Amino acid sequence: MEIVDLFLREHASVHSREVVVTDFNIDWLIADLTEEQWxxxxxxxxxxxxxxxxxxxxxxxxxxxxxxxxxxxxxGDRAALLQVDRRGHGxxxxxxxVAELSDGIDIDALQAYRNDVGRRTREHARALWPDRWxxxxxxxxxxxxxxxxxxxxxxxxxxxxxxxxxxFWWGLHHSIYHLGQAAMIRxxxxxxxx
Numbered sequence: 001m002e003i004v005d006l007f008l009r010e011h012a013s014v015h016s017r018e019v020v021v022t023d024f025n026i027d028w029l030i031a032d033l034t035e036e037q038w039x040x041x042x043x044x045x046x047x048x049x050x051x052x053x054x055x056x057x058x059x060x061x062x063x064x065x066x067x068x069x070x071x072x073x074x075x076g077d078r079a080a081l082l083q084v085d086r087r088g089h090g091x092x093x094x095x096x097x098v099a100e101l102s103d104g105i106d107i108d109a110l111q112a113y114r115n116d117v118g119r120r121t122r123e124h125a126r127a128l129w130p131d132r133w134x135x136x137x138x139x140x141x142x143x144x145x146x147x148x149x150x151x152x153x154x155x156x157x158x159x160x161x162x163x164x165x166x167x168f169w170w171g172l173h174h175s176i177y178h179l180g181q182a183a184m185i186r187x188x189x190x191x192x193x194x
Contacts, residue, residue, distance in 0.1 A: 004129035007168060008122060014055075014175035016111075019118035029182060030111070033189075039102045042188040044095065047102035051182045052110055053082070055175045057089035060117045061150030062170040066141040067163045068124035072148060073116055081109040087149030121171045133164045 012020040016027050030048070038049045046054075057074070064072040079085065083106045093101070128135075137158050145151035158166055 002129070003164065004125055004133070007125050007164075007172065011118070011122060011125070011172050014172060014179060015118035016115060018115040020122065026179060029179065029186060033186070035107055037186070037189040038107050040185070040189045041099065041102060042185060045185055045188075046098050046181065048182045048185050048189075049102050049105050049107060049110060050090070050098050051178045051185070052114055053084065053101065053105060054090045055178045056110070056114045056117050057086075057150070058170055058174050059121055060113075061089055061145060061148065063121050063124055063167060065145040065148055065150060066137055066155075066158070067167050067170065068128065069141060069144070070124065072150070073113065073120060075148075078109075078113060082106055082113060083109070089150060091152075121167075125167060125171070128163055128167070134162045136160050136162060137166060 008020075012022045013024050013026070015025060016030070017025050019025075033048065039047050041047045041050075060072045060074055064070050074087070079087075083104050084101060086101070090098075090101075137160065139156065139159055142151060142155050142159060145155060146153060
């Protein structure tokens, strides 16, 4: 197995069956959730909607702009469809801003965006393999993300890191972390509904 195949196999687990047909995916996490459950913020946590938006913004912005050197999917009319006016990925948002995003985001558009980003990341991984897999992230890559409002100058810490490393972080491991949060929230909001 090549490392790109490992990435693609593991990446399938953080997306729905709409992205790639596999039995190990996140469909169980979002199955049968009501809009109210998507938006709920029990115990002051972020909502499932916010977690999914954040994961998707990181994967879209960071993988597309910095790792692959391609435009992000948010550009165009996607932000209007989501009903979100933020370009970044939510780093440093206040509880009030999280609540506003959670209450206002279009859930169907969010799920479609997540699926499109997942498919796009898989395309990026295949396009990078094998020639650009170990290629270093450059200052130009970081500046592209800064100019798009996805990253800050603090992201210069990734300059010199191999694209593969950041593809695994932003395209997989970051989502695993937030899916764990979403699973805890799901437990709380679905138990409360019983």
